[in-house]
Amino acid sequence: MAKANYEPYGMNFIKGPTGRFTNGRTTADFIAEYLGLPYAPPYMGSQGLEQLTGLNFASASCGILPETGYNLGKCLNLAEQVDYFERVVQQELPKHFQSPDELSNYLSKSVFIISIGSNDYINNYLHVPQYNTSTRYTPDSFAQLLVGNLSQQFQRLYQLGARKLVMFELGPIGCIPSNTRLYNPTGRCIEQLNRLTLTFNTQLAQMLRNLESTLQGSNFVLAQSYQLAYDAMINPSKYGFSDTTNPCCATWFNVPSGCVPAPGVQACPHPEDHFFWDGVHLTETVYETVASSCFNGSSFCVPKNIQELVLQ
Template structure:
């Protein structure tokens, strides 16, 4: 999390802790790692609005795919002294939340099971793929956000100063490329060509975000997908990581870093920051005792 704080500092406009917040809002995009309740309102099997989800969260089950906080929640908590705002509410629940103008400090568009490609996760039901999340972001800019600002210049300034956090792409492997029962993607694309396909589509959507007003974007790597239970259990690895799947994620990540550098270089005033997640996730799985709460058999 110290790395995250440094990244947030790097994308700030230089305000100090003792003055106004470094950013007026946090906008969140991605999959189940960041979903804070959007899937609650969608017809899908990918839901987390029941126990044991949320058993260690102060609000109970909210649709977060974890027993407690998501990564974004930890970011909110640990850098609150820098950013100064609460959890970003799920966008689809806006009609259930009464927001005063001064309370709009971000929105969460993330949706569990979905990915970069439109058809990823569809076998589980309805979810918001990344292009759709950007569509909703555009709708928010056109319909919701103007009510909080006096004019278009104030809104543009808000968007430019806000921080945008994204974690997406793992489901394009888990719920698409590696799911040979429901998809033929692995027959049509080699691992390298599929990674390139994802990066090209992701780049297009990040450019959309830029032209909608986003300037300070943190994009996380894909984690070690070969170490999750659905991978280790399906292939009977007795809890050991499926390294072939991890190599697919590394291929994506190897393309991701230079793509973000290219966007920053070519889109004036932008900062696309890479969030290093793969090595940390892999190390936590393979050396759990280093991270506490380790229970040996």
Template sequence: MDSGNNNFLPTSAKANYLPYGSNFAHGPTGRFTNGRTVADFIAEYLGLPYPPPYLSLHGQMSLSGINYASGSCGILPESGALLGKCKSLSEQINLFEWTIETNIEISQHLSKSIYLVAVGSNDYINNYLETKFDTSKRYHPQTFAHLLIHNLSQEFQRLYKLGGRKIVMFEIGPLGCLPSISKTHLHKGDCLEETNQIVSYFNEMLPSMLNNLTFTLPHSFFVLGRINSKVYDAVTNPTTYGLTDGKSPCCRTWENASAVCIPLTVPCINPFQHIFWDGYHLTEPFYSFLASQCLHADSLCTPLSIQQLVKM
């Protein structure tokens, strides 16, 4: 969940303008939502400041956490390339490695730190489902999922070798329910179940991969964040979560199916009743809900909640 790294990169995937950050004390920082993200809420719980984007530090260091995420990028290096230059997962871990090499004092904190990873969505949105790529013609959905899982496993093993021990990996959400995708459906706002099925191959392979890493890498804890079903349920039953709108974005987006907010437009008057902020990303209250569930319940983040993971 990018907190502003893309502000420093030549990409059109930016969120450093209003109405992004409309409900955030620091305004539009580059977060693709109206306020805080899951990472921000978890940092608050741990008594830490919001993790700053790595590229904003300019060689300085933060021992209380760093955000390496890069909006529109994914596991595969080509994902997001149509929007400009972003940092793929491999490049993000390269930056993490550089952080360690240039700041020896940070090494004593690595095994105690918690690493939040939310990646993979853009490999579908900005690659597999993107008609300007031929990826879907070259790969069956299940084969593509295998490719992503294999590459993700390799990167997690790199992270482990660099000192990471407590890794939380979130599922890919139900992409067929995103406003930027579902609005192209005959019945505007309905979920495209075919798209959700494509993503499900990846999510179904995640648990065994994470369990295998935990079993084979000593003293490691790979936790799965089961968010897909929660988001899907909220979209189809928003009132259950105290929300009124589970289909439309709170901000105005471009008519060409772009997921981002139109700059400086006025968002909806009740963002805390919406699930989606723009055509792709969630609102602060729903990020808060997911973070709370992961913090306190090992049913969403399994087999350990964040609370439990802190004590390990």
């Protein structure tokens, strides 16, 4: 059910609707542009590795935990995404290199961009009665569960040759329209939900520091998404937005997340003025702000930005 291969998704993207849950490019797309690379094609739709310029393993509605998002249909959880990457490293990439050392060098220079975890809250912890996770875990223990699983997959990536990894914090899920409409008719941010992601982010930062200190030659960069997103929603004019509460495109009334694919239903004429594209995801303008801040900013991505990471 979690698909974005129809209009108005992609209305501002050169390739049209492609499965990107926004009106145009994503953060990963912008970073690819800044590095002079083409947009990473989806692994499951690619016909072999004709160009060694990246692959996209992302899967809509899935998360860190294997059960997250299953109520919306089959998707690839993080472990499965790493499984496919392992297949690429072991079966596809060796065909393009003269020796294992050349392959290792290639992987060590590659940049891995990961943004995951929001669905584990939106499509799992907060999804009652389909899930009973919130009755089995406190906010702190659930964050520990997520971060522990995430750490295992990062260590797998390291063993497969990854050395430069950028991980994005979770944003304030208490401010997204799909949650404010369900839990707070006033449309204001629900701070109780925001505290869930703050708990996760705190543990995430510590985990990344621990991994970098124990995995020789590794570089883990934390993109501090929460504060930027929260500040933009509270102070929209500071970032050039006029609306940080309502989605740009019409969404379903009973499940206010995805854009409504119906004749005559149009998205707002100026998505660049909006923070939210649909009931959950952001507009291209937000993704561009995030990408540029992480690529050459001095405080958004720590302990180094992506330009510095590439030169490391």
